[in-house]
Amino acid sequence: MQNSGIMNFTVLTIFPEMFDPFWEHGIVRRAIEQSKIAVSAVNIRDFAEGKHRVTDDRPYGGGTGMIMKPEPLAGAIRDARTKTPSSRTILMTPQGQKLDQHLARKLALLPGLVLVCGRYEGVDERIGHDLIDDEISIGDYVLTGGELPAMVLMDSVTRLLPGTLGGVDASEEDSFSDSLLEHAYYTRPRVFEGAEVPDVLLSGNHGEIEKWRLESSLIRTFLKRKDLLENRRLGKQEIEILKKWCRDIEKILYVQSFHSADTLSGNQ
Numbered sequence: 001m002q003n004s005g006i007m008n009f010t011v012l013t014i015f016p017e018m019f020d021p022f023w024e025h026g027i028v029r030r031a032i033e034q035s036k037i038a039v040s041a042v043n044i045r046d047f048a049e050g051k052h053r054v055t056d057d058r059p060y061g062g063g064t065g066m067i068m069k070p071e072p073l074a075g076a077i078r079d080a081r082t083k084t085p086s087s088r089t090i091l092m093t094p095q096g097q098k099l100d101q102h103l104a105r106k107l108a109l110l111p112g113l114v115l116v117c118g119r120y121e122g123v124d125e126r127i128g129h130d131l132i133d134d135e136i137s138i139g140d141y142v143l144t145g146g147e148l149p150a151m152v153l154m155d156s157v158t159r160l161l162p163g164t165l166g167g168v169d170a171s172e173e174d175s176f177s178d179s180l181l182e183h184a185y186y187t188r189p190r191v192f193e194g195a196e197v198p199d200v201l202l203s204g205n206h207g208e209i210e211k212w213r214l215e216s217s218l219i220r221t222f223l224k225r226k227d228l229l230e231n232r233r234l235g236k237q238e239i240e241i242l243k244k245w246c247r248d249i250e251k252i253l254y255v256q257s258f259h260s261a262d263t264l265s266g267n268q
């Protein structure tokens with residue numbers, strides 16, 4: 001089901017002001033202006049008790065660093081879920097499912113997301129019991145907060161919403177859209193510091209251009225992300241291209257066999 005309505009993003013954070021510059025630029029800004037997405041940043045501190053509105057405390061059992069307290073978080077999550085009941089609540093954490101293009105596409109079908117941004121060493125475990133639907137990680141490294149991961153997720157999802165990338169569905173040509181890396185791109189000038197644009201791209205022959213772009217995607221994926229090729233069902237045209245490479249390599253090896261014979265016979 002394509003997400004034809006407006007998608008709602010609510011971020012829960014102790015630094016809501018971090019999101020303003022993110023929402024004021026580029027494709028995300030236009031998506032807000034085009035009412036493709038609605039965004040709001042909620043300050044978790046607004047749900048903290050006491051005059052100091054404390055949102056963190058020392059870990060039980062000792063240890064360094066502080067932990068995000070459960071009460072302010074629970075208050076903020078319940079408030080957001082009341083305002084957007086159809087949203088899924090996601091905790092950004094290194095412990096989560098790894099964000100990739102496939103997951104981003106699934107998230108883009110949802111009506112809304114509440115993104116919980118932790119700070120300090122992490123959040124109290126009890127928040128996860130019944131207030132968090134999913135945990136998502138942007139990568140196996142530790143950040144100082146969940147705000148940047150929330151922005152990464154919102155950026156990767158927003159550009160997949162119909163019409164946000166200008167073309168009807170420009171994201172179909174994405175890297176990983178069919179788990180191949182994107183082909184090489186060229187733009188003017190035709191010659192840059194002596195390097196020319198491949199002739200086929202100037203030929204106007206769209207069949208040949210498509211073939212060249214597929215081969216460019218395949219070779220880049222082969223050289224940079226062989227794992228993507230190994231777990232991928234190759235199409236007929238792709239198999240033809242890889243077989244052509246094999247034949248080319250066989251030819252080179254065949255010729256090499258003569259060179260080695262020469263060296264052996266000493267007539268360089």
Ligand code: 4FV
Pocket residue numbers: 092093094118119120121122123136137138139140141142143144145146149
């Ligand atoms: C993170 C990640 C991440 C952990 C402790 C915030 C930090 C701090 N989130 N993908 N990698 N979060 O490092 O999503 O509270």
